[in-house]
Amino acid sequence: MAEDDSDETYRDERARFYDATLPDADRPDVGFYVDLARETDQPVLEATCGTGRIYLDLLAAGVDADGFDRSRDALAVLRETAAKRDLEPSVWQADLASFETERRYGLVTCPFNAIQNLTAVDAQLSALRSVHDALVPGGRFVFDVFVPNFDIICEDYGQWQSKDIDYRGETHQLRSRTLIADEVEQLFTVETELYDADGSLVFTEEEHLAMLPKRQLELLARLSPFESFSATGDFTDEPLSDGHSIQVWSLRKGDE
Numbered sequence: 093m094a095e096d097d098s099d100e101t102y103r104d105e106r107a108r109f110y111d112a113t114l115p116d117a118d119r120p121d122v123g124f125y126v127d128l129a130r131e132t133d134q135p136v137l138e139a140t141c142g143t144g145r146i147y148l149d150l151l152a153a154g155v156d157a158d159g160f161d162r163s164r165d166a167l168a169v170l171r172e173t174a175a176k177r178d179l180e181p182s183v184w185q186a187d188l189a190s191f192e193t194e195r196r197y198g199l200v201t202c203p204f205n206a207i208q209n210l211t212a213v214d215a216q217l218s219a220l221r222s223v224h225d226a227l228v229p230g231g232r233f234v235f236d237v238f239v240p241n242f243d244i245i246c247e248d249y250g251q252w253q254s255k256d257i258d259y260r261g262e263t264h265q266l267r268s269r270t271l272i273a274d275e276v277e278q279l280f281t282v283e284t285e286l287y288d289a290d291g292s293l294v295f296t297e298e299e300h301l302a303m304l305p306k307r308q309l310e311l312l313a314r315l316s317p318f319e320s321f322s323a324t325g326d327f328t329d330e331p332l333s334d335g336h337s338i339q340v341w342s343l344r345k346g347d348e
């Protein structure tokens with residue numbers, strides 16, 4: 093498939109910078125998704141694989157894994173890192189909202205809030221249909237998104253957060269803030285700016301995302317072609333409940 097550059101986020105230096113922020117991510121998701129993929133005795137697809145933070149560990153663990161992402165530049169970073177790690181990636185550019193695959197998978201994943209990039213209900217449902225088509229009968233779609241936390245929204249949204257970060261051997265300043273873009277539609281915008289040691293702007297980016305509280309995901313799952321669904325909290329086996337900060341959803345395709 094020909095690659096285009098119509099994606100708006102994770103471009104150029106922003107895509108390269110993504111990996112520099114990973115040590116701060118402090119998320120147990122890599123081990124979670126690698127274990128899940130290893131238990132699946134069938135091919136695995138990571139939708140929105142980005143720069144390969146999780147995808148490359150799937151390959152390193154011997155999983156037969158494919159991946160796709162909308163960002164051509166993130167995929168270029170993934171391929172460079174794969175070459176350094178002597179791994180052979182099978183990734184391509186595609187849109188989560190409407191993709192088709194040649195293979196069928198036992199597991200499709202979409203880690204780290206990426207499904208929140210789909211801000212329209214039609215696009216969210218279309219993505220669920222695309223994933224369903226990509227799965228074998230009995231296959232599972234597993235993804236995670238954050239629980240919208242009222243304290244964080246009230247206290248932090250609108251405020252610039254700033255921190256120093258080591259990038260390309262120099263201290264850079266990362267500034268970011270999250271803004272409510274539309275209260276009725278529950279949409280928000282994340283603005284990110286990176287400045288080099290001289291104070292020059294390296295990149296600026298605006299990402300538009302949707303809040304996906306549990307009830308909305310439950311309604312989407314009910315409207316989707318999936319046969320059954322469940323949600324756990326914080327990458328544990330506990331059913332999702334008040335106090336968890338991450339929703340981990342598993343949607344199962346029926347046996348045909």
Ligand SMILES: C[S@@+](CC[C@H](N)C(=O)[O-])C[C@H]1O[C@@H](n2cnc3c(N)ncnc32)[C@H](O)[C@@H]1O
Nearest residue numbers: 102140141142145161162163187188204206209
């Ligand atoms: C937070 S990153 C997650 C990347 C990777 N899965 C990880 O966990 O590190 C979100 C990714 O979603 C991708 N993305 C956003 N919207 C997308 C869409 N509509 N279709 C495909 N990829 C998309 C971005 O390019 C980015 O690589």
